[in-house]
Amino acid sequence: IDPGAMAQAREHQDRLTKPRGSLGVLEDVAVRLAGIAGACPPPLPTPVALAVFAADHGVHAQGVSPWPQEVTAQMVANFTAGGAVANAFAAQVGASLTVVDVGVASDLPPAPGLLSRKVAYGTADLSEGPAMTGEQAAEALAAGVRVAADLVASGNRCLVTGDMGIANTTASAALISVFTGRDAAAVTGRGTGVDDAMYHHKIDVVQRALRVNGLEGAVPEGPEAAVRALAAVGGLEHAAIAGFVLGAAAARVPVILDGVIAGSAALAAAAIAPDAIGYCVAGHRSAEPGHAVALAHLGLRPLVDLELRLGEGTGGLLAHPIVTAAARVMHDVATFDSAGVADKDA
Amino acid sequence: IDPGAMAQAREHQDRLTKPRGSLGVLEDVAVRLAGIAGACPPPLPTPVALAVFAADHGVHAQGVSPWPQEVTAQMVANFTAGGAVANAFAAQVGASLTVVDVGVASDLPPAPGLLSRKVAYGTADLSEGPAMTGEQAAEALAAGVRVAADLVASGNRCLVTGDMGIANTTASAALISVFTGRDAAAVTGRGTGVDDAMYHHKIDVVQRALRVNGLEGAVPEGPEAAVRALAAVGGLEHAAIAGFVLGAAAARVPVILDGVIAGSAALAAAAIAPDAIGYCVAGHRSAEPGHAVALAHLGLRPLVDLELRLGEGTGGLLAHPIVTAAARVMHDVATFDSAGVADKDA
Structure with a gap:
């Protein structure tokens, strides 16, 4: 993140024909985009590419969905x-x-827009031991990094995270509990719709996952511990999305995070490489309680907050026009001087 | 608002390949659009037209901006x-x-996209007596109705309110206080940026406006009292926006409300014709405290909440892609049956 471009962006905002600060959060977004690009005005975040990372979860056998x-x-x-x-x-x-199969439990027929990067036929059951081996987690991380790099190489200037994986909110809750130190009960939600009995069972499963994997207590610090925790209670799509975030940061392109799956993956990415979070924009806040906890921990403010709980990248996509509007202001809007408008602060 | 189309829209939402209710507020927006159009799926809200109603305010002389x-x-x-x-x-x-001059204090040179519908060279000072005569308020209302009708006649399927008028947050605060019965102090904000001394003075001015115009106490009921209150403490752009909302409702087209100016005008529109609010979508919630009060009174949930305080229609425009996305779901998304996806609730 380029502090010079950010300072230049803040100064430019203050010369535009609007009361200072009157674009609220959008001014911060524009400044962030300038820092990411190392340029003021920042380029418009288009073309934009959504990558939906799909995988299955051994913990599904526990009846959490x-x-x-x-x-x-x-x-x-x-x-x-x-x-x-x-x-x-x-x-x-x-x-x-683009759909990326990093771990769907069955063989998928080839289809346009589908990348096969299958690491395994789903994870192992995280409530009985590690969901992935260290190698599997590393392979999924690398797949995500590579997808980001390829999408940027083919001309995209903004990435959006997406996910698909039945039972993946259970893995997300476990990751959020591990990386923030919060209780399982505080970060576990009803996902795509579980009843009271299944909800309480889901919390038990998350607690068991942490205990079985020796992750109670200390929050993992440093890249190695972070990858170990990610392998223990994450999903293959969580690892791939963490890699996708790291790949976006490496390419100096903004990445819009979708919901709780992305939020939990971003916690892992932050633990691996803290600077990567500077390249993230929180697209939205989902209805899952763990998501708000993850965003607060990351220091990210969501742009859309409409009780979505669908995943797939839907909340991230909704935020894209807002991010683009923030950048467009820096290109299109006249200054007080150029427009001949009186400036109260001049 | 067509209850049959709304019921049909709710049923259709439940057959789409997503967990029921997982689009949160967007599902309500889609249902509302179906009710407005009397059709399921509702038409996409495009083309979309922003009308910026511009006017000046006699109360500016009191030093409120x-x-x-x-x-x-x-x-x-x-x-x-x-x-x-x-x-x-x-x-x-x-x-x-489209910019509509309903009451700018000077003569404006003709320009492309500028409609001259000037009712007066600004309002009188609302803190010393009525801001407008009844005739002026009615003329501004009619101008707004007509602009909406013309924009729909020329093919637009969604309208967005906009405003420009130095000192217009003072009139908005007075209107919100009158129509909701809340204290001036609770609904007056810092507008485009006033310091502490000017802020307290602004509250005094709003209180004086209510007292001088005999509007303390009872909330106006019925169209005649509503127009009288609007004339007493509103602005020409507030009256025109109230008319714009009524015109959108008459044309059965959704109107996205911008910020606190639109919110206060919508309170007047609701008092004149309560059914009109069914055609409104709250685009955003501004940083002005009175705006949240107005939206709560109207029962509207804002789609964007990013501390904007600029006006012009900016918050309403940001919401348009979200409204369109809500409608697009009803057209594009497969059902569980058509896509061959298992439905947990089937």
């Missing part, structure tokens, strides 16, 4: 056929959509 | 030259921008 595991693969087919909400929102904001 | 009154006319020139933030946001979301 009312949905059958097959829905992960069925939804991948829905994405590639253009029928999911993420497709509608991507069309709305002009984003491309 | 740090900006000179001339800035109203200067900003009108900035809009027609394409240099304001509203222009940048309109370009971002593909909206047309």
Whole structure:
């Protein structure tokens, strides 16, 4: 993040024909974009690409979701056929959509827009031991880094995280509990819709995952401990999204985080490389309680807050026009001088 | 608002390939759009047109704003030259921008995109007596109705309110206090940036306006009392925006409300014709404390909440892609049946 470009962006904001500070959070977004690009005005964050990382979860066997595991693969087919909400929102904001299979439990037929980067046929059950081996976590991380690098190499100037994986809010809750030190009960939510009994069971499963994997107590510090924790209670899509964030940061391109899956993955990315969070924009805040905890820990303010709890990248996509508007102000808006408007602070 | 189309929209939402309710507030927006159009799926809210109603305020003489009154006319020139933030946001979301002079204190040179509907050269000082005569308020209301009707007649399927008028947050605070019965201190804010001394003076001015105009105590009921209150402490742009809302409702087209100026005008519109509020979408919540009070009174939930305090229609424009996305879901997204995705609730 370039402090010079950020300072220049703040100064430029103050010369534009609007009361100082009157664009609120959007002024911070524009300044952040300038810092990321190392340029003022920052380039518009287009073209934009959504990557939906899909994987399955061994913990599904514990009965933490009312949905059958097959829905992960069925939804991948829905994405590639253009029928999911993420497709509608991507069309709305002009984003491309790439689905990345990093760990779906079945073999998927090839389809346009589907990348096969399968590390395993789903994770092991995180409530009985590590969900992934260290090698698997590293491979998924690397896959995410590579997808980000490839999307930037092909011309994209903004990335959006997406996810698909039945039971993945359980892994997210475990990651958030581990990386923030908060109780499982405070960060576990109802995901795509569990009843009271299943909800309490889900909290128990998250608590057991931390105990079984020796992750109670100390928050992991440093890259090695972070990857170990990610492997122990994360999902393959969480590891890939963490890598995607690191890849965006390495390419100096902003990455809009979607919901609780991305938030938990970003905690892992932050523990691996704290500077990467400077490249993140929090697209939205989901209805999952753990998401607010993750965002607060990361120091990110969400742009959209409409009780979405769908995932797929939908909340991140909704934020893209807002991020673009923030950048566009820096290009299009006249200054007090150029427009001949009186400035109360001049 | 068509209850049949709304029920149909709710049912359709539940068949789409997403957990029921997982689009949160967007599902309510889609249902509302279906009710407004009397059709499911509702048409996409495009093309979209922003109308910026500009006027001056006699109360400016009381020193309630740090900006000179001339800035109203200067900003009108900035809009027609394409240099304001509203222009940048309109370009971002593909909206047309029309400026309507309903009461700027000086004669404005003709310009493309500028409609002259001048009712007066600004209002009288609301802290010394009525800001407008009843005729002036009615004329400004009618101008707003007519602008809405014309924009719909020329093919627009969504309207956005905008405003420009130095000192207009003072009139907004007075209107909100009158129509909600809340104290002036609770609904008066710092507008485009006033210091502590000017802020306390502004509250005094609002209190004086209510007292001088006999509006303390009872909240006006019925159309006649509403127009009288609007004339007493409103601005010409407030009256025009109230008319714009009524015109959108008459044309059965959704209108996205911008910030505190629109919120206070919508309170007047609601008092004149309560059903009109069903056609309103609250674009955003501004940093002005009175805006939250107005939205709560109207029962509207804002879509964007980013501490904007600029006006011009900027917050309304930012919400347009979100409203469109909500409608697009109803057109583009596959059902569980059509996509072959298992439905946990089937």
